[in-house]
Structures are given as C-alpha cells and as structure tokens.
Amino acid sequence: MLLSEKDGNYYVGYTKDLNVRFEQHQKGNVSSTKYRxxxxxxxxxxxxxxxxxxxxxxxxxxxxxxxxxxxxxxSYFTSRGSK
Known part of the structure; x- marks a missing residue:
C-alpha cells in the first residue's frame, strides 16, 4: 500500500518484485500514481x-x-495526525 504525500490517497496493488515496482512508482513510470x-x-x-x-x-x-x-x-494513522 502506497500513500501519496501529495493528495493523501492510497494505492493498492500487487507485484512479484516490491523493490522494482516501488522504484517504478517513485520515478513516475506508473500511470495511476505518476501525478500523485x-x-x-x-x-x-x-x-x-x-x-x-x-x-x-x-x-x-x-x-x-x-x-x-x-x-x-x-497506530500509524494516529501518529500521522499528531504531527
């Protein structure tokens, strides 16, 4: 599950290689998250x-x-709210 720090929305997906897929997202190579x-x-x-x-x-x-x-x-969501 990815959290967009730009709009606060979430992305859920599956992959065979989490590190490679996360890097693709971070570089803007995934259409569903590239503007997020x-x-x-x-x-x-x-x-x-x-x-x-x-x-x-x-x-x-x-x-x-x-x-x-x-x-x-x-606890993650609660700690985010207190920042």
Missing part, C-alpha cells in the same frame, strides 16, 4: 502465489479490506 508523487510505502504483505496475491489485492480494495487496513495501521 511523492509516494511512501506504508504497508505490504507477502503471498506464496500470484493467485493469492491478486485475491488479497481485490479484498483490500473492498470496504471490509479498507477497514482491515485501518485497524492494522491504526
């Missing part, structure tokens, strides 16, 4: 298969998935 730079990696999960990763991505984009992330990152 700078980006910060705030959360990631690892899956054993691409099929599982895709299912997880789809879930995290649902209402319940967003609630799960909000609970999981509660």
């Amino acid at each position: 730079l700078p980006l910060k990696l705030i959360y990631y999960e690892a899956c054993l298969s691409q099929k599982d990763a895709l299912k997880r991505e789809i879930y995290l984009k649902t209402y319940y998935g967003k609630m799960h992330i909000a609970k999981r990152l509660k």
Whole structure:
C-alpha cells in the first residue's frame, strides 16, 4: 500500500518484485500514481502465489479490506495526525 504525500490517497496493488515496482512508482513510470508523487510505502504483505496475491489485492480494495487496513495501521494513522 502506497500513500501519496501529495493528495493523501492510497494505492493498492500487487507485484512479484516490491523493490522494482516501488522504484517504478517513485520515478513516475506508473500511470495511476505518476501525478500523485511523492509516494511512501506504508504497508505490504507477502503471498506464496500470484493467485493469492491478486485475491488479497481485490479484498483490500473492498470496504471490509479498507477497514482491515485501518485497524492494522491504526497506530500509524494516529501518529500521522499528531504531527
């Protein structure tokens, strides 16, 4: 999960290589985030298969998935508000 420090919105996706994909985002090579730079990696999960990763991505984009992330990152979001 990436956080746009420009507009405060989030991006959720999956990849086989997190470091390479994050670098692509940071360089503006990904159309869905290129106008939302700078980006910060705030959360990631690892899956054993691409099929599982895709299912997880789809879930995290649902209402319940967003609630799960909000609970999981509660302390992160709370500390951001106090800055």
